[in-house]
Amino acid sequence: MRGRVTVFFLVLLSACVTVNIYFPAAAVQRAADEIVKETWGGPSGKSEPIQPQSLLPLAPLPRLSLSLTREAFAQEPDINVSNPAIRGLRESIKRRSGAIKPYMDKGNAAINQNGLLAVRSSDRLSLKERAEVQQLIEAENRDREALYAEIAKANNIPPEAVPKIKGIFAKSWIDQAQSGWWIQDPQGNWRRK
Numbered sequence: 001m002r003g004r005v006t007v008f009f010l011v012l013l014s015a016c017v018t019v020n021i022y023f024p025a026a027a028v029q030r031a032a033d034e035i036v037k038e039t040w041g042g043p044s045g046k047s048e049p050i051q052p053q054s055l056l057p058l059a060p061l062p063r064l065s066l067s068l069t070r071e072a073f074a075q076e077p078d079i080n081v082s083n084p085a086i087r088g089l090r091e092s093i094k095r096r097s098g099a100i101k102p103y104m105d106k107g108n109a110a111i112n113q114n115g116l117l118a119v120r121s122s123d124r125l126s127l128k129e130r131a132e133v134q135q136l137i138e139a140e141n142r143d144r145e146a147l148y149a150e151i152a153k154a155n156n157i158p159p160e161a162v163p164k165i166k167g168i169f170a171k172s173w174i175d176q177a178q179s180g181w182w183i184q185d186p187q188g189n190w191r192r193k
Helices: 002-014 025-040 084-106 127-154 159-175
Strands: 109-111 117-119 182-184 190-192
Touching (some): 084 127, 109 127
Parallel strands (some): 109 182
Antiparallel strands (some): 109 117, 182 190
16 A cells, blocks of 8 residues: 555656746737727827727627538737726836927837837937926836736736736837837947937
């Protein structure tokens, strides 16, 4: 009997359990693109109004067809980006964009490689403007970081995955930056978009 118990525990100890934690990268990318577009505005530069998910148009229902074969398709679910905390952060970021854009246009503020804002240059800024741009950037970066954490929390994404969310958003902030704005490449060099 003792030998069987020992064998059982050896088998139990040698068993390998793999837990795959699903990260909805495509859904986060869609949300990031939507939020960044809403913040910076579309091609015309005008910001689009925020629409709660409940007011978004419904997707058409799929056509049903009878088939003798069974097919299963994995579909990336949408993520929740409209709880009260997230809506508040989105609105704060959007409201602030009008004050930040002139500094982006002049090259004083820029988007760093992590998708956060940075003071790139304080040339031709008064002391008051230097303080203002610094305050705007600090508030913006604080809201962006809080937004990423709230998206993770609202979607039961583990906190250790927040850097993935931040990386996805960084790509959207950089990709949707307006022409002429300064962005930082992965090596830390500044260049105009």
